[in-house]
Amino acid sequence: MMTEEYYSKQHEGRIYMLINQPSTITFDYAYCEKIIKHHSKSFYYAFSGLPKEKARAVYAIYAFCRIADDCVDENKKIDEQLTALDQLANELYLFSKGEEINHPLWRALRDVFNRFDMDIQPFYEQLTGQRMDIHFMMPANLSSLEVYSKYVAGSVGKMLLPIIASESQKNLHHVAENLGIAMQLTNILRDVGEDYRDKGRIYLPLEEMKRYSYHEVLLSEGSITQGFINLWEYLATRAEYLYDNFTQHIDEFDKDSRFPVLSSAYIYQGILNSVRKSGYDCFNQKNYVSAVEMAKLVARASM
Structure with a gap:
């Protein structure tokens, strides 16, 4: 105890x-x-x-x-x-x-x-x-990566649901879970180098790594090949789809919760663009949303 x-x-x-x-x-x-x-x-x-x-x-x-x-x-x-x-x-x-x-x-x-x-x-x-x-086991494919993400992050979305959608008459469990999965995919795409260097883990799915001709030796070298960029964008596109799916349901959340929840989604999604602006360098630097960009994303959420 x-x-x-x-x-x-x-x-x-x-x-x-x-x-x-x-x-x-x-x-x-x-x-x-x-x-x-x-x-x-x-x-x-x-x-x-x-x-x-x-x-x-x-x-x-x-x-x-x-x-x-x-x-x-x-x-x-x-x-x-x-x-x-x-x-x-x-x-x-x-x-x-x-x-x-x-x-x-x-x-x-x-x-x-x-x-x-x-x-x-x-x-x-x-x-x-x-x-x-x-x-830990390296995910075999995107589907297995999303199962993992569902437990570590989708669960958080469902924990928060009774607070931010307390008045909703609709079942938003899947929507909240998908937002958590999108955020976890974002974490993974931001921390590729750190996860490998500090934890010895590769969260990038094996099937997709093979499809885009990217392997562990290249990852260990921090190589940003066209294959890596294509792989990264494939996963980012999936995350962005889940973010978009969430925003389509924002009106079903409590009125007093919409702005904070949407802000958090926009800010987290903004991390993906930060990685893009860095030339997809998620090996040698920590990509984050700047204070200026964060203010812009929050302003967007208020519209």
Whole structure:
């Protein structure tokens, strides 16, 4: 079972540390907000525009996903990763039974579940996605890559749905899931070099790599061949299709949530154009949306 002491030991020196902090719901949400501000400024920038109650719910969900991600990223050995993830899974099980531990994350999430018509299943799907990362296998094709993306990112879209589409009479699960998949594909296309260099992972699907005559030796050299560009664009086109599909349904989301959600989609989609502007260099630099471009994308979302 995880305790506050466990979190402090696991994340010593980072924003997760808890030392004699007051157990109030304001503090609990502030804890979650610090996590999203630290790890995803663009995500925070977009969703901080939600009404307070909804914004805080998003922060809590993000904090859960970040901690789940850290179970893998903060531990180097597989057995340590699995142990950390098993502990978090046990925490989630206790939460599902109404027996959560006394920790800011779980107290905040309990408040979220009390306020919104939440579904616990996507939280379990997120943990399944993390296990897929631990037992990583290079995706055979685009279809298998999207299955992986569905668990690690599509699940997040479904977690957020009761908050940003609380008034909708339509089933938007597939729409929210597709937005998550589009964002995960974007992450993969942005981090090709970093994933290979730092994690030894190739998320580019094998079937498509063969189709465009691109292989691991070229990737290890950071070679930006025409084949790589064609492969990259093939996956980017799929992501952009999913983004476009999402925007076609934006009017079905809550009125007070449309602008922040659309902003986040536009900002993330903008990463693809940033990579294009860099000459498809996702090996030697971190591509991101500039502050000026971000402002333009946010303005576009407000139209």
